Amino acid sequence: MSVPALDASSVIEPIRSLSEARGVLAVVTRIDGPSYRPLGAMMAVLDDGRRVGTLSSGCVEADIALHAMKALENGTPVSVVYGKGSPFADITLPCGGGLEILLVPEPETDVLIALIAQHSARQHTALEIDARRGTVAIVPSGETGWRGEMFTVAIDPELAFYVFGKGPEAITFAGLVHAAGYPSVLLSPEEETLEIARAAGCETRHLTAAKFPADLHPDEMSAVLLFFHDHDWEPPILASALETEAFYIGAQGSQRAAEMRRNELTLLGVSADALARVRGPIGLIPSVRDARKLAVSVLADVLNEA
Structure with missing residues (x-):
């Protein structure tokens, strides 16, 4: 990173x-x-x-x-x-x-x-x-x-961002935190997402499976953010993220998507206390449908909690 x-x-x-x-x-x-x-x-x-x-x-x-x-x-x-x-x-x-x-x-x-x-x-x-x-x-x-x-x-250590996802939301958020000078990495299963992010100077990693890489260890000054439209990727990544010290863990999506996410995490054995740590929908501005506005809204939310 x-x-x-x-x-x-x-x-x-x-x-x-x-x-x-x-x-x-x-x-x-x-x-x-x-x-x-x-x-x-x-x-x-x-x-x-x-x-x-x-x-x-x-x-x-x-x-x-x-x-x-x-x-x-x-x-x-x-x-x-x-x-x-x-x-x-x-x-x-x-x-x-x-x-x-x-x-x-x-x-x-x-x-x-x-x-x-x-x-x-x-x-x-x-x-x-x-x-x-x-x-x-x-x-x-x-x-x-x-x-x-x-x-x-x-x-203190710098705030660090672990960004998972694909598409414009993930790219825009990763580009924003990189431009702001925060340590960050974008992990995506989609090569096009990675190519665009790399062109903007972001550190990237190819995500080959729906899991949190074992060599990443977010600490108490870290945020884990998920930007997937295919929400099937989220539960195993979030379940592993909840075992880390990350102070902010969240995923984009609607209230319905957030409820489905909680149900899937419960089936994976995630406790109620751990579930309470998962934020979603993320961001200070509700119902955002623009990638740039969402990125600013989410970063502001993270900084507000730091």
């Missing part, structure tokens, strides 16, 4: 860029009022001027880069404040809030590489930053925020 190579929306991309090039890690360490980005949001400013990630709606990134270059030259961490309480009266935040940004020059590469490995292994982890010395360390877990002079950034 892959993420687009140049995806800067992923929380790990600023870390990845700094593991490969000299630069400064910029972290939101305080928010006063409304903010475009959350506490702990990170951006990398590389020594060639490139920036990876964002910390605002675009109003302070250029100035952050200037301060980052000074911090890189001096080799010491520094905090910069924007908006409320800032000495930079000419730089305002449209949201009316305030941001404090910690700039950490040249964080230890070996720590960043280890953090990337843990993230790739879909482990919950955290980066601890010494604001005074500028050193970084990995800690097993922790909430994002201050603890004395140490600021912790909690880093």
Whole structure:
């Protein structure tokens, strides 16, 4: 399962860029009022001027880069404040809030590489930053925020999507989550579906039987979605999905199709408690008959539950 190579929306991309090039890690360490980005949001400013990630709606990134270059030259961490309480009266935040940004020059590469490995292994982890010395360390877990002079950034696995089905609904949803930068894979018994999805850059697998591949292991940050018109494919796939930790499991179709699906799962020995985990019809918008609208509706539903 892959993420687009140049995806800067992923929380790990600023870390990845700094593991490969000299630069400064910029972290939101305080928010006063409304903010475009959350506490702990990170951006990398590389020594060639490139920036990876964002910390605002675009109003302070250029100035952050200037301060980052000074911090890189001096080799010491520094905090910069924007908006409320800032000495930079000419730089305002449209949201009316305030941001404090910690700039950490040249964080230890070996720590960043280890953090990337843990993230790739879909482990919950955290980066601890010494604001005074500028050193970084990995800690097993922790909430994002201050603890004395140490600021912790909690880093969770990305949401992952296992998409089963064929036709425009499956293709459109797989393309949407891929474009959004989420790890995802589309599994389909139909080669035409796979060809179109591959052309859009999606990771695909040929599904040769109505079953959940044994080598796939959705975790608690995963969603399993089924987009079949031939609902005979669904029960065995769903029954296996219900044995995983996936937080969202659902299938498209009408209320009648959902009832037939529940009956088939009951015949397969699925318990009432497990059946309650199966969502269907899926999506926030009822009775959707357009593949694009359905894809957005379903993704919004998943994100609302995440």
